[in-house]
Amino acid sequence: MSERVKEITMDIVEATRDVLRKHNVTFPEYRAGFMHLAKTQQAGEIPLLIDVFFNSTVVDIENKTRKGSRAAIQGPYFVEDAPLVDGQLAIRDEDNDQPRMVMRGKVKGTDGQPVAGAVIDVWHSTPEGRYSGIAKHGEIDKKYYRGKITTDANGNYECYSILPVPYQIPNKGPTGQLLEEYMGGHSWRPAHIHYWVHADGLRDVISQAYFEGDQYIENDSCNGGGSEFMVAEAYDGDVRVMEVNFELEPAAAKM
Numbered sequence: 001m002s003e004r005v006k007e008i009t010m011d012i013v014e015a016t017r018d019v020l021r022k023h024n025v026t027f028p029e030y031r032a033g034f035m036h037l038a039k040t041q042q043a044g045e046i047p048l049l050i051d052v053f054f055n056s057t058v059v060d061i062e063n064k065t066r067k068g069s070r071a072a073i074q075g076p077y078f079v080e081d082a083p084l085v086d087g088q089l090a091i092r093d094e095d096n097d098q099p100r101m102v103m104r105g106k107v108k109g110t111d112g113q114p115v116a117g118a119v120i121d122v123w124h125s126t127p128e129g130r131y132s133g134i135a136k137h138g139e140i141d142k143k144y145y146r147g148k149i150t151t152d153a154n155g156n157y158e159c160y161s162i163l164p165v166p167y168q169i170p171n172k173g174p175t176g177q178l179l180e181e182y183m184g185g186h187s188w189r190p191a192h193i194h195y196w197v198h199a200d201g202l203r204d205v206i207s208q209a210y211f212e213g214d215q216y217i218e219n220d221s222c223n224g225g226g227s228e229f230m231v232a233e234a235y236d237g238d239v240r241v242m243e244v245n246f247e248l249e250p251a252a253a254k255m
């Protein structure tokens with residue numbers, strides 16, 4: 001038996017009862033609600049539904065104890081064993097004429113010291129808003145648009161790729177129906193790059209970067225942190241520059 005599981009479960013139940021009472025929910029409404037949840041379960045969308053509403057809240061809680069770079073939502077498409085890359089993510093032949101970006105920046109400790117040999121997992125969407133290595137996205141080889149970048153002796157990293165696009169979370173099932181049809185909202189996320197930064201002895205961080213000018217940054221179906229993670233529009237020739245620096249606190253500070 002776990003005291004924590006018990007307490008949290010009882011609080012969830014009590015908070016839900018408060019909502020039912022506040023809105024004088026009727027028995028037919030109650031049935032409709034749980035039938036929608038049953039449909040969500042059948043569609044395999046329980047993780048999606050929970051993530052859409054609550055992942056960002058758990059990230060906010062994590063950020064209260066963090067020094068240095070803020071954490072952002074991870075999303076469902078991280079792949080464990082992405083290839084080590086050297087300066088450029090693999091680009092599919094059919095995407096060769098897509099606009100380019102360069103991800104660059106520095107990893108430091110909260111003591112200000114550059115971190116050599118940090119490993120940054122990056123992953124981002126294809127120009128159609130899919131992720132590689134994900135069965136339901138059509139099994140695009142996972143070598144594309146994801147990889148592990150390492151920092152050099154001065155803590156710097158640099159890696160070229162193509163631009164990701166605004167992404168629509170799966171919206172053909174019950175979760176999309178809830179967000180769009182029943183709640184009048186939408187299922188878009190701003191175009192983004194995901195990062196997971198690891199370094200020996202330091203607390204890892206999962207982050208994201210958004211592109212200035214994207215209409216969904218402050219209107220994100222997943223509440224992904226907004227302009228805090230936005231990178232100002234900058235170009236090197238016709239290559240969009242995404243300069244993102246990371247600051248990691250000592251691992252010992254982890255709770």
Ligand code: DHB
Pocket residue numbers: 048051073074075076077167168169170189222
């Ligand atoms: C989802 C997809 C993402 O790429 C992301 O960053 C967050 C959420 C999703 O489909 O739920």
Ligand code: FE
Pocket residue numbers: 075077167192194
């Ligand atoms: Fe994503």
